[in-house]
Amino acid sequence: MGWLLVKDLQILRRSPLLVGLLVVYPIAIALMIGFALSSPPSKPTVAFYNQVPQGKGTISLGSQKIDIAAYAKDLLSSVQPIKVNSRAEAIAAVRDGRALAAVVIPADLPQQVQSLITQGLGSPTVQLYLNSKDPIERQFADQAISSRISQVQQDVSRQVLRVAVNDLQQVLNGGSVQILGQTVRLLGLRNARTIVQGTLDSLPHDSPLRPALAQVISFSDLAIQGLGFAKPVLGTIGTPLTVNETQLAGRTTPTDAYAAAIAVIVSLMFVAMLLAAGMLALERSEHAYPRLIRGLITTGRLLSEKVVLAGGCATLVTLLMAAFVSLFVHLEWARFALWLVSLAVASLAFGALGVAIGAVAREVSAASLMAFLVSLPIAFVALVPASAVSGTLKTVLDVIAFLFPFKAALQAVSNAFSATSPGAGFPLVHLALLAAAFGGLALVAMRRFVAR
Amino acid sequence: MTTRTPANPLAVRRVTKRFGARTALHAVSFELGPGELVGVIGPNGAGKTTLLSILAGVLAPDEGEFDLSGRDAGWVPQQPALYSKLSVTENLRFFARLEKLSDPEAAVQRMLAQADLADRADEEVGRLSGGNQQRVNIAIGLLSEPSLLLLDEPSASLDPRQRERLWEFISGLGTTVVFSTHDVGEVERYATRVLLLADGELLFTGTPGELEQAVGGDPRDLEAALVSFLHQRGH
Numbered sequence: 001m002g003w004l005l006v007k008d009l010q011i012l013r014r015s016p017l018l019v020g021l022l023v024v025y026p027i028a029i030a031l032m033i034g035f036a037l038s039s040p041p042s043k044p045t046v047a048f049y050n051q052v053p054q055g056k057g058t059i060s061l062g063s064q065k066i067d068i069a070a071y072a073k074d075l076l077s078s079v080q081p082i083k084v085n086s087r088a089e090a091i092a093a094v095r096d097g098r099a100l101a102a103v104v105i106p107a108d109l110p111q112q113v114q115s116l117i118t119q120g121l122g123s124p125t126v127q128l129y130l131n132s133k134d135p136i137e138r139q140f141a142d143q144a145i146s147s148r149i150s151q152v153q154q155d156v157s158r159q160v161l162r163v164a165v166n167d168l169q170q171v172l173n174g175g176s177v178q179i180l181g182q183t184v185r186l187l188g189l190r191n192a193r194t195i196v197q198g199t200l201d202s203l204p205h206d207s208p209l210r211p212a213l214a215q216v217i218s219f220s221d222l223a224i225q226g227l228g229f230a231k232p233v234l235g236t237i238g239t240p241l242t243v244n245e246t247q248l249a250g251r252t253t254p255t256d257a258y259a260a261a262i263a264v265i266v267s268l269m270f271v272a273m274l275l276a277a278g279m280l281a282l283e284r285s286e287h288a289y290p291r292l293i294r295g296l297i298t299t300g301r302l303l304s305e306k307v308v309l310a311g312g313c314a315t316l317v318t319l320l321m322a323a324f325v326s327l328f329v330h331l332e333w334a335r336f337a338l339w340l341v342s343l344a345v346a347s348l349a350f351g352a353l354g355v356a357i358g359a360v361a362r363e364v365s366a367a368s369l370m371a372f373l374v375s376l377p378i379a380f381v382a383l384v385p386a387s388a389v390s391g392t393l394k395t396v397l398d399v400i401a402f403l404f405p406f407k408a409a410l411q412a413v414s415n416a417f418s419a420t421s422p423g424a425g426f427p428l429v430h431l432a433l434l435a436a437a438f439g440g441l442a443l444v445a446m447r448r449f450v451a452r
Numbered sequence: 453m454t455t456r457t458p459a460n461p462l463a464v465r466r467v468t469k470r471f472g473a474r475t476a477l478h479a480v481s482f483e484l485g486p487g488e489l490v491g492v493i494g495p496n497g498a499g500k501t502t503l504l505s506i507l508a509g510v511l512a513p514d515e516g517e518f519d520l521s522g523r524d525a526g527w528v529p530q531q532p533a534l535y536s537k538l539s540v541t542e543n544l545r546f547f548a549r550l551e552k553l554s555d556p557e558a559a560v561q562r563m564l565a566q567a568d569l570a571d572r573a574d575e576e577v578g579r580l581s582g583g584n585q586q587r588v589n590i591a592i593g594l595l596s597e598p599s600l601l602l603l604d605e606p607s608a609s610l611d612p613r614q615r616e617r618l619w620e621f622i623s624g625l626g627t628t629v630v631f632s633t634h635d636v637g638e639v640e641r642y643a644t645r646v647l648l649l650a651d652g653e654l655l656f657t658g659t660p661g662e663l664e665q666a667v668g669g670d671p672r673d674l675e676a677a678l679v680s681f682l683h684q685r686g687h
Contacts, residue, residue, distance in 0.1 A: 003549045007535065007542075014537040014576070282535075291533040291592070294509045296550040 004297065004305040008279055012313075022275065022313065026267035026321040033263040033325060044141040046079040047093035047102035047129075049086060052109055059114040066159050068110040071152045075103065075126075078148040079141075087127075094131050100141035102129040117160055172227045189227065193220035256329040261414035263325065265346065265406060266379060268318040272347045273371040276310035276354025280442075281367035299446045303355050303439060310351035315344045322417070331417045338416040342424055346409035349431040352438035353405060359445035382406035405434050461486055461599040461628045462507070462525075467516035469502050469652075476502040478652040479516065484600070484628055484645075491643035491660075492632040493678065495687070498649040500632035501530065504602045507630065520600065526593035526627075530604040532585040533592070536578030540569050540588050543577055547592045563591040567621065583614030587621060594625070603631035607638065636675040648678065650687040 012019055058065045082099055084090045090102035104127040106112075115122035128145060130138050170177065174188025187195075193216075200213040283289040283302065293299055322331060322339060331339075354371055361367035382401045389397060401407040412427035462484040469477040477499045484490060492500045505511040507520060508527035534543050544563055548556035564570045567587040572580060577588060586606060593601055606622070607615040619642050622629060630647075633639060639646055640660050648656035648663065656663055660674050667680040 003546060007538065007546045010542060011535060011537045286535055287529055287531045287533040288535065290505075290510045290529060291527065291547075292550070294527060296547070 001297075001301055001305045001308070004302065005309055008305070008309050011279075011282070018278075022271050023317060025270065026264075026317050027324065029263050029267050029321070031324075033259060033328075043078060043080040044100045044137075044144050045098065046076075046081055046141065046145065047084045047090040047099040048076060048079075048081040048105075049084045049090045049102070050105045051087075051107040052105055053107065056107075057110050059110045059117075066113075066156070066163070068113055068156070071156055074152050074155070075145070075148050078144045079103075091129055094129050097131070100131055100137050101145060103127070103145065104129070113156070168227055172224060189220055189223055193217055193224065196220065257331060257418040258414050260322070260325045260329045260331060261410055261417050262383070264318050264322050264343070265409045265413055267321055268314045268343065268347055268409065269350050269375050269379065269406060270372075271317050272310045272314035272350035273354035273357065273375050274368055275313055276306050276351040277358035277361065277367040277371040278364050279309060280306045280355050280358030281361050281364045285363045300443055303359075303442050303446065306355050306358070307348055307351040307435070307439065310354055311344065311347035314347035314350065315340070318343050318347070332419055335416055335419065338424060339413075342409075342412040342416040342428065345428050345431045345435070346405060346412060349405035349409065349435040349438070352435040352442065355442040356438045356445060359442040378404045378406045382410065402430075403434075405431055408434070462518065462520055462630075464507070464518040465516055467503070467506060467513045467518060469499075469506060469511060470514050475652050477506070477513070477649075480649075480652075480654045481516075482647060482654065482657050484630065486599075486628055487626060488628050488644050489623065489642055490628075490630045490645045490647060491639035492630060492647045492649060493634075493636060493639055494649035494655075495682070496634075497651070499652040500649055501604055502652075503647075503649065504604045504630065504632055507600075508602050524598060525600040525602050526596065526598035528590050528593040528601065528603045528606060530606075530608060532577075532589040534577045534585060534588055537576060539574050539576055540564070540580070541573045543588060544591060544595065548595050551596045553596060559595050563595060566594070566625075567591040581614065583610050583618060586610060586614075586618055590618075590622070594627070599628060601625065601627045601629045603629060605632050605634065607633065607635065636673075636678055640674040648681065650682055650685070655685055655687070656681060 052068070057068050057070070059068055079101075082093060084093060084102075087104050090099075090104055093099040094102045106125065106127065109124050109126070112122040112124035116124060126149065128142075130142055169175075170186050170188065172189050174186050174191050176183050176185050178184075196213055196216050200210060200217065203210055203213070280303070283292065289302075292302060319339065322343070325331065326333065353374075357370045357374060358367045361370050381397050382404070383406075384397055408427040408430040412424045412431065415424035415427070464483070465481050466479040467477055467481070468475065468479055480499075480503060492503060494500055502511065504527070506513050507518060508525055509520075510527070535546070538546065541560060541564070544560040545556060548559045551559075553559045564573050567590065569584065569587055569591070572584060577585060580588070586609075590601075590603065590606065593603075603622070607618055610618060615638075619638065622631075623642060631643075643660060646656065646658060646660055646663050647654060656666065658666070663681060664674060664677040667677045667684065
């Protein structure tokens with residue numbers, strides 16, 4: 001096998017375009033993934049037109065004021081705003097592509113909000129214009145703005161409730177409010193009850209005022225008790241739902257490490273499969289295979305050599321790639337031995353799949369094309385989220401994914417990159433079995449299709 | 453296995469090969485003497501390549517015997533079985549190592565000299581002419597100094613000048629050679645014996661002159677004799 005390897009490495013050395021592609025391709029993938037993961041997502045450009053006049057963005061709620069204009073500014077924190085001076089200009093900015101969306105705050109928004117809060121009437125509306133040409137960009141802008149609007153709505157609701165609770169507390173306990181620049185003292189229900197109780201106690205037992213005052217005290221007790229619940233109840237309404245997140249599926253891989261593992265496995269798959277399929281097909285297109293198997297070497301050893309060659313190259317290339325990616329993404333170098341084992345076993349499994357393809361194809365170009373065409377659906381099937389498909393289809397996809405190395409390789413390598421991922425033992429055994437199975441298929445195919 | 457005498461490098465007895473329902477070779481028997489240059493001729497599909505592939509050990513016969521293991525015969529397939537990205541020396545060295553020769557480098561130098569390729573030793577095979585590629589192809593078949601060399605249509609893709617040089621090379625080897633060809637002129641000029649196959653059957657074995665005599669009359673050349681012979685035998 002040694003001389004076969006030497007011969008193939010000599011051939012690769014004389015094929016700079018092929019080797020260049022094998023090296024440049026994963027590095028390009030690594031760079032793209034690295035930059036994508038290390039750069040925060042950019043904010044969508046949004047044209048913003050605020051019709052609310054300067055200084056008119058505040059509404060009064062009881063004794064307090066809420067600055068609605070400030071919340072409108074909050075809306076801009078998740079976008080890159082372009083200030084425009086009219087609704088038409090905002091729409092034009094979207095139409096000519098300068099902005100992905102436009103937000104128009106109507107002049108009566110504060111009044112609409114006040115009316116809704118105080119009278120339950122009105123419908124405060126912010127106008128959003130979206131560019132509908134590119135669905136992905138539209139969704140990007142829509143999500144960025146909608147999520148921010150939800151946040152603003154919550155903030156306004158919370159502020160209103162805070163005012164309401166504060167006012168209720170003053171009704172209950174007394175305090176002071178500013179009315180027309182004057183500080184006005186509020187007695188409060190509890191103080192009023194104390195005063196009435198004192199008055200009642202000072203009256204003669206047969207005073208005709210007693211029943212009436214007793215009724216007032218009784219009402220006060222009920223009101224104090226009821227309003228005492230107002231604060232926690234309104235507080236609950238302000239934040240009606242709390243999400244208490246619990247991970248039930250065991251350990252999970254950090255998103256960045258998982259994305260890096262996907263990039264590495266995609267590259268590994270291409271390098272191992274294309275190289276194994278191509279180098280085996282080369283033996284046939286150069287007409288050397290019949291000469292080799294007439295006593296010089298067995299078909300099994302020839303296939304093993306191709307798998308080792310492709311696996312070794314893929315392991316080396318993807319190790320370099322992983323090291324490169326680790327400049328951008330946290331990968332656990334302490335688990336380097338597991339990186340090596342996982343990448344090597346995965347490379348051998350993909351190499352075995354490659355020789356199975358190369359055994360069927362007669363020429364290098366046909367083998368490479370077949371390997372490429374097979375590899376894409378393998379990756380696609382393995383990456384389809386389980387929740388994205390129905391039960392039967394999910395089962396079918398699971399079976400297909402089980403029969404090819406991508407999913408197991410991804411599990412093994414993501415575990416190697418991050419200790420928080422599920423274990424690598426089963427995926428490695430799975431990959432070894434797949435390597436043996438595809439190697440066996442390649443052997444049968446070579447004997448079946450090549451012998452004559 | 454048929455026992456061959458030391459004088460006879462090859463003895464074949466009733467070798468039969470089938471591909472599915474088709475019989476490619478049917479009970480073919482013959483013996484070769486040392487130093488013979490034997491041309492295997494016949495129409496397309498006669499079984500020439502199948503016979504050579506069986507003798508080379510690439511195919512196994514379904515019936516019959518012959519006394520060569522694959523390693524005793526040097527085999528030169530029809531299309532050059534070479535790595536075009538490797539140089540002449542690297543190709544020779546690679547196969548010499550796989551042959552497990554005791555001194556691969558000496559064998560390489562010997563074949564470079566014998567094939568007259570010493571001055572092209574470091575050139576990539578893919579850049580050589582078809583004639584020189586075929587020389588390298590044959591040189592690889594001769595690396596283990598076999599007692600028998602099997603050549604499958606060695607001059608098929610060569611121009612007349614390259615063909616002439618190739619036959620000078622083959623004729624000078626001194627090894628027993630069995631070659632298949634469609635070119636009856638080559639057989640007439642270089643072969644010491646003819647094996648005529650048609651539809652998997654060995655119809656004639658003898659010298660080119662004996663084939664001409666076998667058809668009777670006054671054939672103008674071997675090709676005409678061959679056509680007449682096949683016609684007489686219903687092929």
